[in-house]
Amino acid sequence: MDFNIYKKYDSGFVLNVNEIIGDGITAVFGTSGSGKTTLLNCIAGIVNPDRGKINIGDQILYSDHPKVILPIHQRRIGYVSQEVTLFPQMNVLENIYFGHNLIPQRERKILPEYVINFLEIEPLLGKQISSLSGGEKQKVALARVLSISPDFLLLDEALASIDQKSSGKIITNLKRIWSEFKIPMMYVSHSISEVLAIADHVLILHEGRFVNSVSSKDLFLDTDLISSDYWFGFENIKSAKVVSQINSDQIVEIEIGGVVFNVSGEQILLNDQVNVAVGSNEIILSKIQTFDTSVQNIIRGEIVSISEFESFALVCVKAGENFLSRISLAAARNLELNVGEEIFMMIKSNSIKVLNG
Numbered sequence: 170m171d172f173n174i175y176k177k178y179d180s181g182f183v184l185n186v187n188e189i190i191g192d193g194i195t196a197v198f199g200t201s202g203s204g205k206t207t208l209l210n211c212i213a214g215i216v217n218p219d220r221g222k223i224n225i226g227d228q229i230l231y232s233d234h235p236k237v238i239l240p241i242h243q244r245r246i247g248y249v250s251q252e253v254t255l256f257p258q259m260n261v262l263e264n265i266y267f268g269h270n271l272i273p274q275r276e277r278k279i280l281p282e283y284v285i286n287f288l289e290i291e292p293l294l295g296k297q298i299s300s301l302s303g304g305e306k307q308k309v310a311l312a313r314v315l316s317i318s319p320d321f322l323l324l325d326e327a328l329a330s331i332d333q334k335s336s337g338k339i340i341t342n343l344k345r346i347w348s349e350f351k352i353p354m355m356y357v358s359h360s361i362s363e364v365l366a367i368a369d370h371v372l373i374l375h376e377g378r379f380v381n382s383v384s385s386k387d388l389f390l391d392t393d394l395i396s397s398d399y400w401f402g403f404e405n406i407k408s409a410k411v412v413s414q415i416n417s418d419q420i421v422e423i424e425i426g427g428v429v430f431n432v433s434g435e436q437i438l439l440n441d442q443v444n445v446a447v448g449s450n451e452i453i454l455s456k457i458q459t460f461d462t463s464v465q466n467i468i469r470g471e472i473v474s475i476s477e478f479e480s481f482a483l484v485c486v487k488a489g490e491n492f493l494s495r496i497s498l499a500a501a502r503n504l505e506l507n508v509g510e511e512i513f514m515m516i517k518s519n520s521i522k523v524l525n526g
Contacts, residue, residue, distance in 0.1 A: 170189075170190040170212075170223075170224070170225045170321060170353065170355075171188065171189040171190065171223075171224060172186070172187070172188060172190075172211075172212065172221065172222065172223040172224070173186075173187045173221040173222050173223075174186050174187075174208065174211050174218045174221045174223065175218055175219050175220045175221050176207060176211060176216065176218045176219055177219055182202075182204070182377060183377050184204040184207050184208060184211070184218075184377040185377055185378055186204075186208060186374070186377070186378065186379050187379075188372060188379060188382070190353065190355060191353070191370065192351070192353050193347060193353065193354075193368075193369035193370065194343065194344070194347055194353075194354045194356055194367055194368045194369050194370075195353070195354065195355050195356070195368060195369065195370045195371075195372060196355075196356045196357070196358060196363075196364040196367065196368030196370070196371045196372065196385075197355060197356070197357045197358075197371075197372045197374055198358060198359065198361060198364050198371055198372070198373050198374065198395070199359065199373065199374035199375060200359060200375070200396075201359060203374045203375055203376060203377065204374055204376075204377040205325070205357040205359075205374055206325055206357065208357075208374070209248070209323045209325050209355065209357060211223065211231070212230070212246065212321075212323060212355070213241065213244065213246050213248045213323055214230065214231075214238075214239065214240065214241040214244050214246075215241065217231065217238060218231060218233070219233075220233040221233060225245075225246075225320050225321055226320075228320075230244055242271070245276075245317070245318070245319050245320045245321070246319055246320065246321050246322070246323060247314025247315065247317060247319035247321070247322045247323065247352075248314065248322075248323045248325070249307070249310045249311060249314055249322070249323070249324050249325070249327050250325045250326075251325050251326035251327070251329045253303075253306045253307060253309075253310045254310075255298045255306060255309060255310060255313070256298070257297075257298050257299060259298070260294070260295055260296060260297055260298070261290070261293045261294050261295070261296050261297075261298070261301070261309050262294040262295065264298065264309060264313055265281050265284070265285065265294075265309065265312045265313050265316050266281055266316070267313070268313055268314070268316060268317040269281050269316040269317060271317075272317055272318065276318060277318055278318040279315055279316060279318045279350065280316075281312070281316040284312045284315045284316050285312060287315075287345070287349065288308050288311060288312050288342060290305075290308050290309065290312060293305055293308075293309065302335070303331050303332065303335065304331050304332070304335030304336075304338065304339065307327060307328075307331060307339055308338075308339070308342065311339075311342060311343075311346070315346065315350065315352075319352060320352070321352065321353055321354070321355070322346070322352050322353070322354040322355070323354075323355050323357075324343070324354060324355070324356045324357065325357045326357060326358055326359070327339065327343075327356065327358075328340075328358070328360070328363055333446070333522070333524060334524055335524075336363075336444075336524055337406075337443065337444035337445075337446075337523070337524020338444075338524070340363075340366055340367055340406065340444050340524070341408075341442070341444060343356070343367055344367070344408075356368055359399070360399075361388075361395060361399045361400065361403060362402075362403055362404040362405075362406055362446075363406070364385070364388075365385050365388065365389065365406070366406035366407075366444070368385050369384065369385060370382070370383070370384055370385065371383055371384070371385055371388055373394060373395065381394050386491070389474075389485055389491045389493065390473060390474045390485055390491075391474070391476075392474070392476040392483045392485070392493070393476050397478035397479060397480070397481070400449070400478070400483055400493075400495070401481070401495070402448075403448075403449045403483075403493055403495065404446045404447065404448050404449065405446065405447045405448075405449065405452075405492050405493060406444055406445070406446050406524070407425045407426075407444065407445055407446075407447070407490060408425070408442065408443075408444055409423040409424060409425045409430075409442070409443050409444070409445050410423065410424045410440065410441070410442055410443075411423055411437050411438060411439055411440060411441040411442075411443065412424045412429060412439070412440075413439065414438075414439050415436065415437075419433055420432070420433055420465065420518060421433075421437060423443070423445065423521075425445070425489055425490055426488070426489025426490035427489045428468060428488050428489035428490075430466050430468070430516070430521060431465040431466055431518045431521075432445070432518055432521045432523060433465070433518035433519045437523060443523050443524065444523075444524040445521050445522060445523050445524060446521075446522045446524055447492070447516060447520060447521050447522075448520065449483070449493045449494055449495035450495045451516060451517065451520035452486075452492060452493075452494035452495075452514050452515070452516055453494075453514070453515040453516070454484060454486070454494055454496060454500075454504065454506075454512055454513070454514065454515070455467075455512070455513045455515055456504060456510075456511075456512060456513070457513070458513050459513075462515070463517075464515045464516065464517055465516075465517065465518035466514070466515065466516040466517070466518065466521075467513055467514075467515055468488045468513065468514040468515075468516070469488065469511065469512075469513055470486040470487055470488030470492070470511075470512055470513070470514055471486065471487050471488075471509065471510070471511060471512065472484060472485070472486060472506055472507065472508050472509065472510050472512050473485045473486070473487045473491065473508060473509075474508060475501065475506055475507075475508060477498060477501065480497075480498065481495050481496065481497055481498060482495070482496055482497070482498055482500075482501035483495055484496060484501070484506060484512075486512055486514055488514060492514060494514065
């Protein structure tokens with residue numbers, strides 16, 4: 170997809186963006202009011218730009234010259250918003266089939282039966298929408314948009330109404346959708362934790378304009394690109410594999426990027442693939458490896474970047490994968506940290522939360 174969009178509102182707000190979106194999952198990150206939802210609405214056809222052009226491949230969705238405005242139902246775009254809009258008078262199965270039945274037979278590349286199995290929602294099919302949890306509604310919404318065989322997916326704050334436990338399953342599903350169906354996605358969020366867990370590439374939107382375009386990996390290494398407010402509560406969300414059953418001490422071993430971590434009190438099964446979250450403030454840093462401590466995880470790593478903000482520092486540590494640790498400025502200076510140095514991450518076993526909704 171590529172677009173050049175200009176949209177001005179009576180309030181004075183202007184969205185003025187120009188970008189080429191590649192394959193995979195692209196996140197649009199920005200503060201409230203930065204224009205994220207307006208961007209998605211222009212692409213979906215809910216709102217028309219004042220001028221510009223939007224196209225997916227050879228198909229023009231919008232153009233001001235020559236004038237082209239492709240109707241919403243012809244755009245083949247799946248749109249999942251923060252407020253899930255399922256039909257309350259239909260059950261789950263009827264919701265999933267509704268859009269699928271409207272598209273021509275020759276364009277039905279993805280069958281609802283396959284999507285239902287893929288998202289593991291067979292037990293929900295006969296249920297009414299009002300009886301579903303937030304996580305279940307999001308899964309049904311994903312099933313419905315996939316069943317129209319879309320060329321592109323738009324996701325607006327898709328995890329905003331989901332409890333943290335359930336969010337792990339949605340994150341997994343979004344990654345699997347790209348892997349399985351190769352449908353490019355644009356994921357909008359104001360949570361940098363979600364963005365780095367889900368996306369391959371990040372567009373940073375500020376006051377209606379893109380101010381940066383970076384890979385997720387590079388954003389880990391250059392945290393100065395985003396205001397400190399959004400890093401303060403950052404959580405490292407990682408994919409993990411369970412490599413041991415729970416033992417007599419109520420400890421389970423998981424593997425992240427080839428490194429084994431201990432997690433306490435989680436009823437997860439051997440070989441399960443799960444998502445876990447570790448708060449950046451839960452990662453203690455030490456230059457010395459010590460075993461004279463109650464902390465279960467003492468992980469050797471290497472400092473790959475250090476960013477100092479007004480009230481704290483973010484240290485990126487590579488230990489199989491990149492982890493961000495938030496420490497005080499005083500601690501950062503007392504430790505005399507330097508990029509390239511060996512460092513030990515100390516993480517309590519109960520500070521690693523399994524997101525297995």
